[in-house]
Amino acid sequence: MNAPGNVHRLPNRETALKSMYDQISAKSMFPFWAQSTDVTNDEIKQLMGGKKAIPYLWRCAEDIEPILNQAVELITMDDSERRSLVLVNPGLAPKRATVSTMYTAYRLNDANEIMPPHKHSPSAIRFGLKGKGNFTGVDGEDVVFGPGDMVLTPNDTWHNHGTVGGEQALNLSVLDFPLVETLNAVHFDHNYMEEENGVMVKKKQQTPRFTSDYSQRIYGYGGLMPRFASKEKRGAGFSSPMFVYRWDMMRELLERHKDWDGDPYEALMVEYIDPTSGGPVFKTITFFAQMLRPGERTRPIRQTGNLLVAPFEGRGHSIIDGERFDWKEFDTLAVPGGTWCEHVNDSDKDPVFLFVASDEPTLKKLDLFKKWGRDKNDEIVQLA
Structure with a gap:
């Protein structure tokens, strides 16, 4: 007997x-x-072997714009209300995700195209790249924006996109769609209606309820909050009530501090915030502008947060887990959480400006956000 x-x-x-x-x-x-020694049934490897985002670079001028220019000729607004290219990470394909929690999409609108209003549960921003006539109407504020301007289209807030001014315009979007999809919380609504003479009627464009400069006029003064506007609910109330952030203000702030030491791991980095709370503009994702002075190189940094990096001015390269990626303006670089990354400004004369998106707010709420760096002695130090 045993x-x-x-x-x-x-x-x-x-x-x-x-x-x-x-x-x-x-x-x-x-x-x-x-764990089994049998390769076929190595449970640990199988459990951890799901699809993961990889570092990847999409080139705007070489790969994205030629296709969008062709799409303008082939895809009309009668065919589709959208003309966007979503960047799909090869490690996550076919899922529409640039990193595991966010995606970037590039959108080219022909002259004077305005799409009907819609709203959705994913939070999104638009960041202007080319053209002065990018348009987003959001919750009754008609915003016309140019290169470097960031416009919010928050969770469950009516908005519509397009162009004004008789010329094409290019912008990029960042959405937390993959995160919301994972949580099974995606919903869209295209049935926009307004009340006219006591009757609800469907509309193809929102009627303006705020002046076009409302965001800047009310919320655009740091440290100063008009109490007379504090009771005005904007959208669904889930985000910053300031719907447009202008590049000239961000650029001026960064230039003003160009002689500061900055951070060895992030150079000069400024976060876009909700002016009423000091927190990120959305509860799930946040955004930064990052400046590298001529010849500047950041020290390697690793964090649990996923990053999408879009160079806006200048050119340089990044090293992600030992692999070099050379980029220039309007490209997009995926930096998955858990990878070591450093950025380099290749110019000894001109600064580089990067637009950065991160899922840091989500990870912080779940107590999962951590950050490490390598110091000058190549020792690993915990930063957050």
Whole structure:
């Protein structure tokens, strides 16, 4: 008789194991017990072997713009209300995700195209790249924006996009769509209606309820909050009430501090915030402008947060887990969480400006945000 606790080894154990594993798989389950030396049934490797985002660079001038220019000729507003290219990370394909929690999309609107209003649960921004006539109407504020301006289209807030002024315009979007999709919380609504003479009627464009300079006029003074506007609810109330952030103000702030030491890991970095709370503009994702002075190189940094980096001015390169990526203005670089990354300004005369998106707010709320750096002695230090 075998002693209690002894494992019975059947003569046909390998055949029986294979049969058991096949049954487990057929019944949509997963075996999670001690790691096997059998490569086929290495449970740890299988459990951790899901799809992961990889560092990747999309080139705007070479790859994105030629396709969008062709799409303007082939895809009319009668065909689709959208003409955007979503950047799909090769490590996550076919999922529409540039990193695991966010995606970037480039949008080219032909002259004087205005799409009907819609709203959705994912939070989004538009960042101007080319043209002075990018347009977003958001919650009754008609915003016309140019290169470097950032416009919010928050969770559950009516908005519509397009161009004004008789010329094409290019912008990029960042959405937390993959995160919201993972949480099974995606919803869209295209049935925009307004009340006219006591009757709700469907409209193709929002009627302005605020002046076009409302965001800047009310919320654009740091440290000063008009109390007479504090009770005005904007959108669904889930985001910053300031819907447009102008590049000239951000650029001026960064230039004013160009002689500061800055941070060895992030150079000069400024976060876009909700002026009423000091927190990020959205509860799930946040945005930064980052300036690298001529010849500046950041020290390697690793964090649990995912980053999308869009160079806006200048050119340089980044090293991600030992791989070099050379970029220039309007490209997009995916920096997945957990990778080591450093940025380099290749010019000894001109600064570089980067537009950066991060899922840091989500990770902080879940107590999962951590950040490490390598100091001048190449020792790893915890930064956050």
